Each structure stands twice: as structure tokens, then as C-alpha cells.
Amino acid sequence: MDLRNHGGSMNQDPRITAYATGELEGREREVFESELAASDSLHREVESMSGLAKQLASAAKPTDRFTEDERSRLLAKCAATRRSRTLAKNSLKVVLWTTVGVAACLIIFAGLVGIIGQNSSPFMMANRMAVEPPAEGLPRAAASHAAAPQTAREPSKTAPQASQSLPEVEVRAAVPVPDVSDMVALQAQTERIVMPKAAPAMKPQALALRRQVAAPQDEEALMELQARHSRVAELEQIVSTPSEFNTEAYAAVRENEFVTAKDNPLSTFSIDVDTASYSNVRRFLDDEIRPPAGAIRTEELINYFRYNYPQPTGDDPFSVNLEVSRAPWNPERELVRIGLKGRELPAEERGPANLVFLIDVSGSMDEPNKLPLLQRSLSALVENLSDEDRVAIVTYAGSSGLVLAPTEGAKKREILEAISNLRAGGSTHGSEGIRLAYETAREQFHEDGNNRVILCTDGDFNVGVTNESELQKLIEKERESGVFLSVLGFGTGNLNDSTMELLANKGNGNYAYIDSISEGRKVLVEQMGSTLFTIAKDVKIQVEFNPARVAGYRLIGYENRLLAKEDFNDDKKDAGEIGAGHTVTALYEIIPVGQAVPGSPSVDPLKYQRPEEDSASASNELLTVKLRYKAPDGDKSKLIEIPLEADEIPAFDAASEDFRFASAVAAFGMKLRGSPDAGKITWSQIQDIARGALGNDPGSYRAEFLTLIEKAKTLGSNGIE
Amino acid sequence: MTPEQIITEALDSYESLLISYAREITGELESAKDAVQETFLRLSSQNLNVLQPRLRPWLFVVCRNCALDHVRKIVKFSADPIEDHERASDDPGPDERAMVSEDGKRIWDLVAGLPLQQREIVKLKFEAGLSYKEMAETLKTSVSTIGVQLHEAMQTLRARWTCETTEVA
Numbered sequence: 001m002d003l004r005n006h007g008g009s010m011n012q013d014p015r016i017t018a019y020a021t022g023e024l025e026g027r028e029r030e031v032f033e034s035e036l037a038a039s040d041s042l043h044r045e046v047e048s049m050s051g052l053a054k055q056l057a058s059a060a061k062p063t064d065r066f067t068e069d070e071r072s073r074l075l076a077k078c079a080a081t082r083r084s085r086t087l088a089k090n091s092l093k094v095v096l097w098t099t100v101g102v103a104a105c106l107i108i109f110a111g112l113v114g115i116i117g118q119n120s121s122p123f124m125m126a127n128r129m130a131v132e133p134p135a136e137g138l139p140r141a142a143a144s145h146a147a148a149p150q151t152a153r154e155p156s157k158t159a160p161q162a163s164q165s166l167p168e169v170e171v172r173a174a175v176p177v178p179d180v181s182d183m184v185a186l187q188a189q190t191e192r193i194v195m196p197k198a199a200p201a202m203k204p205q206a207l208a209l210r211r212q213v214a215a216p217q218d219e220e221a222l223m224e225l226q227a228r229h230s231r232v233a234e235l236e237q238i239v240s241t242p243s244e245f246n247t248e249a250y251a252a253v254r255e256n257e258f259v260t261a262k263d264n265p266l267s268t269f270s271i272d273v274d275t276a277s278y279s280n281v282r283r284f285l286d287d288e289i290r291p292p293a294g295a296i297r298t299e300e301l302i303n304y305f306r307y308n309y310p311q312p313t314g315d316d317p318f319s320v321n322l323e324v325s326r327a328p329w330n331p332e333r334e335l336v337r338i339g340l341k342g343r344e345l346p347a348e349e350r351g352p353a354n355l356v357f358l359i360d361v362s363g364s365m366d367e368p369n370k371l372p373l374l375q376r377s378l379s380a381l382v383e384n385l386s387d388e389d390r391v392a393i394v395t396y397a398g399s400s401g402l403v404l405a406p407t408e409g410a411k412k413r414e415i416l417e418a419i420s421n422l423r424a425g426g427s428t429h430g431s432e433g434i435r436l437a438y439e440t441a442r443e444q445f446h447e448d449g450n451n452r453v454i455l456c457t458d459g460d461f462n463v464g465v466t467n468e469s470e471l472q473k474l475i476e477k478e479r480e481s482g483v484f485l486s487v488l489g490f491g492t493g494n495l496n497d498s499t500m501e502l503l504a505n506k507g508n509g510n511y512a513y514i515d516s517i518s519e520g521r522k523v524l525v526e527q528m529g530s531t532l533f534t535i536a537k538d539v540k541i542q543v544e545f546n547p548a549r550v551a552g553y554r555l556i557g558y559e560n561r562l563l564a565k566e567d568f569n570d571d572k573k574d575a576g577e578i579g580a581g582h583t584v585t586a587l588y589e590i591i592p593v594g595q596a597v598p599g600s601p602s603v604d605p606l607k608y609q610r611p612e613e614d615s616a617s618a619s620n621e622l623l624t625v626k627l628r629y630k631a632p633d634g635d636k637s638k639l640i641e642i643p644l645e646a647d648e649i650p651a652f653d654a655a656s657e658d659f660r661f662a663s664a665v666a667a668f669g670m671k672l673r674g675s676p677d678a679g680k681i682t683w684s685q686i687q688d689i690a691r692g693a694l695g696n697d698p699g700s701y702r703a704e705f706l707t708l709i710e711k712a713k714t715l716g717s718n719g720i721e
Numbered sequence: 722m723t724p725e726q727i728i729t730e731a732l733d734s735y736e737s738l739l740i741s742y743a744r745e746i747t748g749e750l751e752s753a754k755d756a757v758q759e760t761f762l763r764l765s766s767q768n769l770n771v772l773q774p775r776l777r778p779w780l781f782v783v784c785r786n787c788a789l790d791h792v793r794k795i796v797k798f799s800a801d802p803i804e805d806h807e808r809a810s811d812d813p814g815p816d817e818r819a820m821v822s823e824d825g826k827r828i829w830d831l832v833a834g835l836p837l838q839q840r841e842i843v844k845l846k847f848e849a850g851l852s853y854k855e856m857a858e859t860l861k862t863s864v865s866t867i868g869v870q871l872h873e874a875m876q877t878l879r880a881r882w883t884c885e886t887t888e889v890a
Contacts, residue, residue, distance in 0.1 A: 012872075012876075013872075014865075014868040014869045014871070014872035015868075016872060017868065017871050017872035017875050018853070018868050018871075018872070020875075021846065021871075023852065023853045023868070048879065049875055049879070052828070052875055052878060052879055052882070053847070053875070055824060055825060055828055056825075056828060056829075056832075056843065056846075056847040056878075057847045057850075058825065059824070059825020059826065059828060059829060061737075061848070062737045062738065062740065062741035062848060063737055064737055064740045064741060064744070064750060064753075064754075065736055065737055065740070066736060066740075066754060066757075066758075070754070070758075071732070074732070074758050074761055074762075075728070075729065075732070077758075077762055077765075078725075078728050078761055078762060078764070078765035079725065079765075081762055081765035081766050082724055082725070082765050082766075085765070085766050362861055363858075363861025363862065364861060397861075397862075
């Protein structure tokens, strides 16, 4: 084979290969062919490329296959997946039918009858159906559908396939709703949306239903249904697939258990201001799916809400607010709340922001709930920039690039334009992009400002050139230079929840999950002050319990924020940040002395150890809260110490609104993840507590929580628990 | 066609092509088979009537994701992650293929020396017969990137081929 390039120099024109492989079409092809006719060297080049292409195409046909055994096992598994898919759709079926409504059902049956046995164009049929009155009743429609599985147009080629389809039929028959399969219906809708010309392949029933649900005026509702349908399938897969195949990764979180105050007088943890878990849980519940336990981080649910703690008065950047009452899920036990409130900084007191958005524009971001949502959220942020703020945009995909050089907030139009020009496409190389983003941030570094890289991604950012620990090291190094990192997560399916949280924590930043434009506004606009402006870093909390009052205790949530007691005084140990105006809330459930601590092994009393009865433990102090924090640019920590005194534990109803609301959220999280500590509290009780503690609720976030409880309630009563 | 028929037919037509493609990424046969198996399980949970018209690119996209997942898992668990992975994927090992000619075998040996993405493109183009557009979808990139990359791969292959045959001569 002689493939030598007779034309001499290498020709970099990709059209040569495209032409040689038949990829050049239309006008492009014409232009190329006229050039080809005029140039001998180009001609030879094409010939030699065609030769190579032929050689490649004809030579290789891979022959690796599954063994017979592997193949039959795989097909059996596929069949099982199909069956469970059909089962899982039953809940959707109900939704679909309530959407379409009873009246529509009647018309469908009429349409069905009108359509069966006809072969005219689907669109003509659709038109005629519109004027046909609902003529015939249920029996015939149902009968015609019951016959459908047997009247498949193509007879099954092999016996096993025929038997595999059997369970599906049984399932359909068992569901007492009008008997047109929702799957067919949804397929029909989807077909219309995705590829309007693909009608002929459809079954008559599908066509009939499509006519009904796909009326032009319903197009938008349909799109929504269809999007929901695919989302549900995706989420179902996340919940049901074994974790090794599941790219939406949730690190397992084991709930903190009760420990005795005698053996463990100190409880130490880092604060957490992340809220991503809440929107993530909401996404699952919206799709009527119980979120996996690992996705429920109770402290993030609690901290999603703002609490009206007072502003700090002294020099400290935040106030500490302690309160104690009874646990609503177990009145025998007590509940202690530690609430921090960061000092609010008026916009004019904030240093200018130096923000670099590092945006994932890989192909996977090309979904309505990813890049377009990100663009809308960012545009909302830009509207709120002050003139001194600077914004730059770096994208990363196959190659990374500076899309928008640092631009003052005054030039809003330029920034908005750059945002609206973002397009998805290309594979992901996160590490190159992140280097460029940090470089850009450092170039524009503002002494008194908020210097931050904001990574916006659907989570698939470590393909190829980098690994996680390398990325972590880079982020930690940059943190030292004063450039922090925040992470905004978008979309589903590929979301690497734990990695994104980890990266944000390494970068002294926070991680939020954005699932809607209102969430985008909440994070980027309303909370911009706190999300972006750190007023204290490495905030650690250590609680010392008084064994004279406390038998055992349990920290609710913060499972992945626990620190060793020695870490509290170790200034090298990284911990959470608190932003301007931010509130952070932690709850301890306490078993008072005199009651048994579950799970604590019974040991005979020690002979030589005597309980120390000094004045402190005999006091009315329940516990003492110690906090350590550093100024955003500081290296040395400061200590705050506050004891909680309580003679009488007030009843739960007498507790503050904020206390009661936070308790309701905690109970919600515990019950949702099936925690035994949730006791016998019911969803309705949780809802009552929350409803009674809505407060003035700016943004109606607390009111929205009520609907979330409602959804959890429905899931519970359906036996999906 | 029933969903079962679609799945069986897809398995018959694409099994070997997908295994070969996944192997390019994972570097060995067993994990490539795992990736293809996972691809078909995911296929089973899809709405097949909707998917059918774009079944081919879909299979390659998902197969690629599964293969990459596998590589990522290796990266996570091995002590010397990046290098292990690079070694694995840069040395795909002897392929089981039915070779038509000696020339054909030699030219595919040269393909093994290309960078990963170009190897993927060459395989998708000449083995699986994907169009530029389908390849762009599979590799989550643009059609023009595919064009440039494939042309570059072809140039390199031709240069190395010329070099090899000249040396032999």
C-alpha cells in the first residue's frame, strides 16, 4: 500500500479527510470539488487519504463478544429491568390520569374506537377526532386494549422474548385505571416532541392518547410532563442502581449516635453553611421519590433556612444564641440549639467583589436545568453588582478559555452578553480551567475585597488530565493566597455531590445546589452577601456537657463535620466559614441524668473513680459552648465561651419560633432517612410544628417546606418507605 | 418492534463494536465487557421507542461513560492513579480482530500509538461507522473538532506508515 504524500508538505485542511470519508456535503462539497479540480497536489492528497480510509475501514472488524452464558444472563437482567421499569411507572400513571382528567378519558375512548383499524395519516386522524363526539363507552375500548399485546404487528422471533413480555401485561391488567398504558402514552408524547415526523411507528392507542394530551394549547404542560418523566426515570435509576454504577455519588452518612456525657464530655465539630442537601432532597421529593439516606444531610436542611438571631453587639463577628427545650419527637429528652449569626455587612461596607466564574460548558451541561439555568441565575447576579465589583468568566470543556476578561460591574451589558453567549459542547478538563480561573482572580486580587472563584458544574469535571487529590491540593494552595472557591452544582445524573462539597470545603467556600431559577436567585442574589463574603473562617464549636445534668447526647447532623477534641485548639485544622449575615444552627438532643442512654454498654461502676462533685458540675449549667474562629485573613484563632444555664427545661410549645421551626426541619430529616431517633412523631405533627413557626418568612422558604412535608407524607403512606 | 427485540437486535449489531470501543478506554477486555453490559442495562430502563432513531450514538455515549466510570474507579483506588490509568489505556493490548490483510493489521497497530481521543475517533469512524455528527455527540464535542482531530490522526497515521514502509524497503 503506498500512501505517500506526493504533494510534499502536510496539508492541515480537515476537509481533505472529511471529503475522503464522505462527510463533506452540499455547498461545502461543491466548493471543495472546484478547488480539487484546480489543484493536482490537493487531488493527490485526497487520493492518498481515501486509500488510508479504505484500508482502515476494510481491515478491522473486531470480533470480541460475550460468551453464550454472559449473553443470556445479560438479556435476562435487561428483561428484569424492563419489568421493574413498568412497575415503577404505576405511580406516574396516577399523575398522568389526574392531569388528563376524566373528561379527557371519555374522549380518548371515543377516539380509540374511531381510530382502530384505520390506516390514514395520523394527522388527518387527529383532525377528524377533534370533531367526533364521545360516542362509545368503556367496554370496547378496554377490550381493544387488552387485545393489544397479542396483536403486535411483528410476531416475536424467539420464544423467550414472548414470555418476557408477559409480566408487563399482568401489571397493566392489575391497575384499576383506564387501561391505556401510560408508557405508550408518554412515549407518544415524547415522540411528538422529540421527532414530530416519527408517527407511523406508533400503535393506534398511542396515537389516540397523543391526540388528547398533545393538543397544541397543552404543549407547554406536556413538555413539563415529558421532562418530568425523564427526570423520574433518571432519579429512579439513581436510587435503584447499585452505587458502583451510579455516577451520582452520595457518600454514606451514618447518623451520630447517643454517647454518654461521662465518657465523652466533649463534642467537637466544624460549622457547615452548605445548603445543597435541601434543594437536592426537594428535587427527589418533587419527583415523588424517597431520597437516598446519603443525600440527606440534616444540618444542611436546617441551615437552608434563615433564623432571626440577633446581630452581634461586641467585637466578635457573630452572635451566639443558645436555647433549650424539649425534643418534640420525644418529650422525655431535651433539645439544645446553638445558633450563630454573622454580622450583616451593608453593601457599601463590603469590599468590592472580584469574582471569576469557572463554568463547565461540556456537552453534558446542554440541558435546560443546567447551562440555561446557570445563565439566568448569573444574569440575576450581574443585575445586582456594584460598579466596583469585577466579574470574569472562564469556561472549560475540550479546551479552556477566558470568555470574559475581568470587567467592572458598571459594564453590565458586556457581562450579560458574555453570559448569554455561553454554549455547551466539548468534553471536560476541569484542571486547566481551574488554573486559568485562579490566575485571573489573582491578577485582579483586591486587598479588602472578596476574591473568589465560583465553579459552576454538573459534577463531571475530573475527566482525563487530573485526579481528585491533585485538584484538592491546588485548591488548598490557592486558598492560602486569599482566593476562595465556591461550588454551584447543577442538574442530575452525574452530580458528584460529595466531591463538590469536599472541594468547596478545601477552598474555604460553600457548595450550593441550584435546581431552579428561584434557588439561583436565593444563592446568587439574596445570599450574595453571605455566600460570597466571609467574615470569619475556620469556625469550630466544642461543647462540654455537664455530666451532673446530662446522661447522654447526640449531635443532629454534621456527621461529616466532626472533629477530634484536640482539633479544636489546633489552628492548622481547617473548618467551616461563616458569611456576612449568615446563620448557622446546630441541635443537640440530650438525655437528662436518670435516664438510660441507648446503645451505651452497661459497665459495673468503677471502684477507684469517684465522681467529682465540684462546684461547676453542681451548678445549674447544662453545658458550655466554646467557639474558635479566625478573621478571614488571620492565622490565629480567637476563643468565645458561653455556658448554658437552665434550672427548668421549658415545654416545647413555649420555645421560640426559630427553635420550633429548626426542630421541625430536624425531625423531617431524621424521619426521611428512617432514623430510629425520630421516635413516633408523624409527618402531620412535623407539619403542624412547622406551620405554627413560620414567622414572617421572607421569600416564603418556610412555607415551601410545608409542601415538602406533604410530599414526604404521601410517599410514606404509599408504603414506599 | 418490542422492547425486547430492540435490545436483542442492538446487542447483535453493536456488541463487538462497543466492546472494542470500551476497550480502547479501559485498556482491557473484562472491564470493557462490564461497561457494555452496564450500557445494555441502562438501555433497558430507557423509553426505547423514543430512543430508537438515535440508538447508535446513544449506545456509544453511554458505553463511553460507563468505560470512563470504570477508569475513574481505578484512579480512585490505585495508589499511583494517573500513571496506572495512562499505562492501561495507552497499551490496549492485542485486539481480537479478524484481519483481512497484513497491511490492515499493521495500520491498526499504528492506530494504537495515537492519543486516546484520536484513537476513539478513528475507531468510531472506521470500525463503528459513525458519522461526524454522531461522533460529536458521543464525545461531547463539536463536529469541527471531530473533523480536525480525525484529519490530524490520519496525517499522523500516514506519516508513520510511510516511515515504516520506507524503512522496510
